[in-house]
Amino acid sequence: MSTSIHEITCQSILNRSRIPGLDYTLNPYIGCLHGCVYCYACFMTRFAKHPAPWGQFCEAKVNAPEILQKQIGKLPPGLVSLSTVTDPYQHPEKQYAITRQLLDILFSTEFTVSILTRSDLVLRDLDILKQFLPDHIEVGFSLALMDDSIRKVFEPRAPSIQKRIDALKQIHDKGIRTWVFLAPVMPTLTTKYLLELLKAIQNKVDYILVDTLNIKGGSQVGLKQAVHAVDPNLVKEWEQIFSSSKSKHEYYMPVFKQISDWGNQSQIEVKFCR
Ligand code: SF4
Numbered sequence: 681m682s683t684s685i686h687e688i689t690c691q692s693i694l695n696r697s698r699i700p701g702l703d704y705t706l707n708p709y710i711g712c713l714h715g716c717v718y719c720y721a722c723f724m725t726r727f728a729k730h731p732a733p734w735g736q737f738c739e740a741k742v743n744a745p746e747i748l749q750k751q752i753g754k755l756p757p758g759l760v761s762l763s764t765v766t767d768p769y770q771h772p773e774k775q776y777a778i779t780r781q782l783l784d785i786l787f788s789t790e791f792t793v794s795i796l797t798r799s800d801l802v803l804r805d806l807d808i809l810k811q812f813l814p815d816h817i818e819v820g821f822s823l824a825l826m827d828d829s830i831r832k833v834f835e836p837r838a839p840s841i842q843k844r845i846d847a848l849k850q851i852h853d854k855g856i857r858t859w860v861f862l863a864p865v866m867p868t869l870t871t872k873y874l875l876e877l878l879k880a881i882q883n884k885v886d887y888i889l890v891d892t893l894n895i896k897g898g899s900q901v902g903l904k905q906a907v908h909a910v911d912p913n914l915v916k917e918w919e920q921i922f923s924s925s926k927s928k929h930e931y932y933m934p935v936f937k938q939i940s941d942w943g944n945q946s947q948i949e950v951k952f953c954r
Pocket of ligand 1: 712713714715716718719720721735764765766767798838
């Protein structure tokens with residue numbers, strides 16, 4: 681599958697967030713080459729200047745560091761999410777290092793940064809991450825699967841699960857606050873491996889944030905195809921679970937209880953998306 685990378689400029693990079701608990705969003709790229717089939721950010725396609733489908737293009741905001749430098753003194757400090765509608769460490773970051781430059785500006789400010797990625801490329805920036813005050817930085821990895829052959833279907837161009845878990849450990853061992861976004865929790869595909877996944881991240885995280893699978897318009901067809909590709913028998917099960925909010929709730933209640941119990945036993949804080 682072909683992918684394209686373009687350079688663009690932006691007028692604003694540190695933007696006010698509408699997400700509860702987050703003050704700002706910082707998205708160095710438009711689009712994301714990881715191409716996850718359940719990506720919630722596919723609505724961003726309408727802001728792209730290129731016609732490629734979501735997951736197959738990336739626009740690098742090459743002037744982002746210069747714009748951040750201008751904005752930083754004018755805005756009150758707060759919690760910055762890096763990032764909400766792109767992955768700040770997708771592979772063009774190797775070449776552009778925009779995320780690295782943004783962190784290099786932020787570490788000496790009053791702003792607090794919460795990184796969320798699916799890539800071990802974040803390890804490259806450990807030298808900068810260590811310069812933040814301990815309560816001004818945290819690094820999170822998205823993890824929903826344990827079987828890498830299934831990961832290749834649902835997150836085709838994201839780094840392997842093992843690479844993420846190894847990176848999580850390395851960062852946690854450096855004394856940097858770490859977290860896992862356990863999402864989307866997918867019927868069978870996540871739940872069958874849930875205990876294995878929780879065991880793999882134990883002793884490597886300060887907290888986890890959990891979310892259900894939210895099937896939205898743009899990702900519906902791709903999701904159905906991906907589930908069918910992994911196991912055609914699951915299609916019916918998913919249709920039943922997601923046929924109403926009641927059946928979805930009934931399915932997720934015991935799963936979330938299992939995760940809460942693990943949190944209590946492991947003394948790891950478990951948060952759930954509202
Ligand atoms: S890594 Fe995040 S932003 Fe990128 S495609 Fe996957 S879900 Fe979307």
